[in-house]
Amino acid sequence: MTVPEAVSAIIPEPDPAPPVVRLAEGLAYGGDYNPEQWAREVWDEDVALMREAGVNLVTLGVFAWGTVETANGVRDWAWLDEAIELLHRNGIGIDLATPTAAPPSWLLAAHPEIAPVLADGYREPAGGRNAWCPASPVYRRYALRHVDALAERYGRHPALRLWHVGNELGGGNARCHCELSAAAFREWLAHRHGSLQAVNEAWGTAQWGHRFGAWEEIAPPLGRHGAPNPGLYLDYERYSSDALLSHYLAEKAVLQARSDVPVTTNLMVGAGAQVVDYASWAKHTAVAANDHYTLVDDPLREQDLAFAADRMRGIAEGRRPWLLMESSTGGPSWQRRNRAKDPGEIARHSLGHVARGSDGVMFFQWRASTAGAEQFHSAMLPHSGTRSRVWREVVALGANLKALKEVQGSVVEPARAAIVADDLAGWALQHGLKPHRGLRYGRELRTWHRALWQRGILCDVVPADADLDGYDLVVVPTMLVVDDAAAERLRAVPARGGTLAVTYLSGVCDRDGRVLTGGFPGAFRDVLGAWTDEFYPLQERERTDLDDGSDVEDWTERVHLDGAEAVLRYASGSLAGAPAVTRNGIGEGAAWYVSAPLAEAAVDALAGRLAAEAGLEPVVDAPPGLEAVRRVGPEHSYLFLLNHADTDATVAADGHDLLADAAVGPETTVPAGGARVVREAVRRARE
Template sequence: MTAATPGATAPWPTDGLSYGGDYNPEQWPRVVWDDDVRLMAEAGVNLVTLGVFAWGTVEVADDVRDWSWLDDAIGLLHAHGIAVDLATPTAAPPSWLLTAHPGIAPVLADGYREPAGGRNAWCPESEVYRRYALRHVDALARRYGDHPAVRLWHVGNELGGGNARCYCDDSAAGFRRWLHARHGSLEAVNAAWGTAQWGHRYGAWEEIMPPRGRHGAPNPGLFLDFERYSSDALLAHYLAEKEVLERHSAVPVTTNLMVGAGAQVVDYASWAPHTAVVANDHYTLVGDLPAGVREHDLALAADRMRGMSPGRPWLLMESSTGGPSWQRRNRAKDPGEIVRHSLGHVARGSDGAMFFQWRASRAGAEQFHSAMLPHAGTRSRVWQEVVELGGHLRALQEVAGTAVEPARAAMIVDDAAGWALQHGLMPHRELSYGRELGAWHRALWDRQVLCDVVPPGTALDGYDLVVVPTLMVVDDDTAARVSAVVARGGTVLVTYLSGVCDAHGQVRTGGFPGAFADLLGAWSDEFYPLQDGQAVGLDDGGEAADWTERVHLDGAEAVVRYATSSLAGGPAVTRRRHGGGSAWYVSAALGADGVGRVVDHLLAESGVPRVLEAAPGLEAVRRRRDDRSYLFLLNHTDDDQKVAAAGYDLLSGADVGPLTVVAAGGVRVLREPRRPAPG
């Protein structure tokens, strides 16, 4: 068959929204499969991911394959109208391969080689692993590449989950090749890393090693480049499998990312253009959390996915119906959360809701992981909600293919900045990259303001408000893009520890925040990290914890000042006006109330509108196509909420409005009266 055209818009794997999950028939007797497909039809399942960990159950010995059960499973699903997202099972090397070639397993920084039995137990630089993996992928693609049931290829599983970094000798050699390609010469590497520090200058390529050991103080430039190399090494393996699949099949190819709030295990923004459907696995937070934290984390992850897939839908490839299995205390979902969480992803651009997994396993490492069909079977509350969600997704079929209404606010997020912030001898080694991302996005979410979360290099022309939170590593191009927003009359907010270093991780001299100091008209000459439990008062009645700075005004005005500590009287939050635009600097880690007060100023100044007026915890997102719009209303509170909205509720089948009540924990999706498209 003809290979898919790179960059082309791929056909969606299902008619309408996709619904289903990972299906592992090899774990069950054949007689169970007939019940599976019958119950899938009852639930409305139209897509399953098949074969993710099935390498060893197909290739039972070296180059000896038994396809019979997989042939049967694909045929059964196809006969019942269920599409297949067929995985290359390379996340799980067979036991015979690991036994014959133990050197394919990844090595940790302390030299410990991972034993068999884990996930992704392979080094991306292992030529032996690559040879065996591509041989099996070739056989798989030849057999099923034109099967009508196969509507999507799924490379591996959560690449980087278990093998994000490998420190073996093969990886060391791969790292050196990557450095040569990136920097061109050993002299350039020495310059980029500032190896004169501690006398670490390199005189030969062979002297460069990954940041091994337990000393905890690698050269920041070396560390940052090793993170980038590790992401690229895994991407190279994905692309190798993708090339084999496209050699034999025109079916679109993807892989499941693990995009969350903070720094990711790999640089997914650089991966997304290589996937026909950008897909994500997202599991909600656990623990005793303040109201809305769990749901806001979902929204932030979904907005990051949309920022990686502009102009096309993405897919929630995995989520859970209840507790997962890898956390200390695996929280069950309360009644209504399965529906509300799934439709929260759909509201923000996913054209489907998928789960791990279809049927709960009886044995193995994930035997207590929740599933669409739990151990208790069809008598369970989870099953009832799974069937309910399937009905909702069928009712929302006309939403498929629509786009989330364009946001006028954006947040710039970069995994490299997160890596730089969280490792090495930093002024404050307990800061999380996700802290400021979450704080500023949460304030917008509470105010029903849609915010695209985008990687550096994204065109910012359509945004009136751009937030730059702790973007520690910044190249000159990104700094220029941010400045251009203010020059054309937009509003920019930059937080502490942004622009401090260049793309190599070297500190920009002349005062912090380095790359943005001229734009902001304010600079600091010294960081004042706060100690555990310490807080500094502000003159607006708020407090700062964890981080403060001594700030000097150079064209900006102080909006909030420090009220206590040796910084008392000095600027904490500043604003510089540039014609019709303005640039804000926040030098302190503000509390939620302080962030909210600043955001209120930003929205008033930039003119960025709310989707609608509602209390915090009532989520509102609009998807549209031409003059047809769909308003998603999700109530994450324990009280009924009344909002000014009207239309036909696709979920209840009733007209509502002009004031619409969204029940506590409930969801409405309104097909609104026709109106002209914005712009």
């Protein structure tokens, strides 16, 4: 049971929080640049147009491994040398990627065994994204060899601002089930649990008589089994995340040995469970970076964006800005119907990320490709060129970001509300034999975030290990699994006078996926003063009424009071008269339990009551559709006002609008679909 040290998935402790990374003079602006896709004469036009648009940073070389290393050990640096020098002469900084997301075809042909294997034994063919197994020593040897050559050549180039490891790690290879992965998994289990007996105990292998008598008997989840052991499944998710993080750290170590330039990688943080545990990954990056694409059929795209940005701020621990590494100027290429953005959405979405903590706006990609899988993906310079609306908006956005130069390095003022989001809980909820196998983790996360967002209340979306002391309201949606330390931090919220709101299917299991006995939700029933003995999932198209006139679908529970009071009760069905929403007063604090997925209006009403109880107020008093967020720097505070409505909105603001370069106050009108960023006359201090 040995695994080569080079592919160990055992993760060291992260370094202390690094200082704020300054990527450009002001906010970073640009996108992925792929000069290798174009004839040399196009490059001069590219950099001229970049300067016109205000681009000051580009991501270079993401998929260029095979274009540089054209055969084993044979490298053609000339084109990359020329591209870097051209960008440097034009004052454009470089986020240089290690191109290891795309193993070259000669490597895949020589070593097809590096490709990941799916649970059914199918080995992924060449041509996809991240077509490599993180447990493969062959892949890692070739990858680190190329990274070392890249770092040796460019690690001290004056244009280099950031190292960018791979691309969306886990996007295409989040799980591998090959024999190498199985061996690495067993090594990881031995490190995590300490003994085979501890593994058996954690996974409850006495169930169905599946006790393991030797490490070699353990394999990753394989086949199409509809009833995997939840402990095995959760540990394989943990291992898979750590295996990919281990590869990131291996590349990072090679880069740091030859360069002092900060290192990061682009995450894919959004609603729901992520492909890996990004909250743990962010601690190993110099600047937390995210790729975010809205769904074109989402009626609240701006709230999805806000949720992702608030979650990025949560995993960056709010102490430093983060970076929007990728977004789109229009339709992406991977959705069912890839609709263009409406006029004004590019700027409003981009400023939405900046308002919530990003120190830049980056897109995929600079120039729209004419061939390849992403030939119809939108770009800063679209197929129609500079005559297009998109180009005009890209140039205007560059001017806006330049006007916001002084905002760089500031941070979002501290939120007093938090929603706890935990990838492990999401993995646990969505797989295996659950009382309701159709529930999705992101549902309640966005529901409760939307309710606070629409009230203008700033809310951090924080991981399960976050420090909660600064929050007066903490919402815990469907956090099925929880460890003792996290449960203790959550139970402490009402004890110190705060408000805790826990929803159905939270605190039911420990971190190994074992059910906590004595009544649901086991980890929280004492602080809630209420408990559940039976789950009543509703059938398709079945509804149950509540006594406030609303109804619920999908899920209900038989709740018993044990010190709490019933705020809402079920009004129909077999649970008629039983509590549905409860409140337990604890000194000056309170703990609430929500045993069902409430309708939107009911969530809004309850969120209003929770906010009032916690003493929370909106950032500003604004009409519906007007989003307000404040960033705070050492000398000034900045009020971002984004109008998502189709009518003008007037709001109290006093200071200087950086976008219009004009004084405003005591009120300002934000045009429909428009934005204001006001340097406030009186600085709002960080609390």
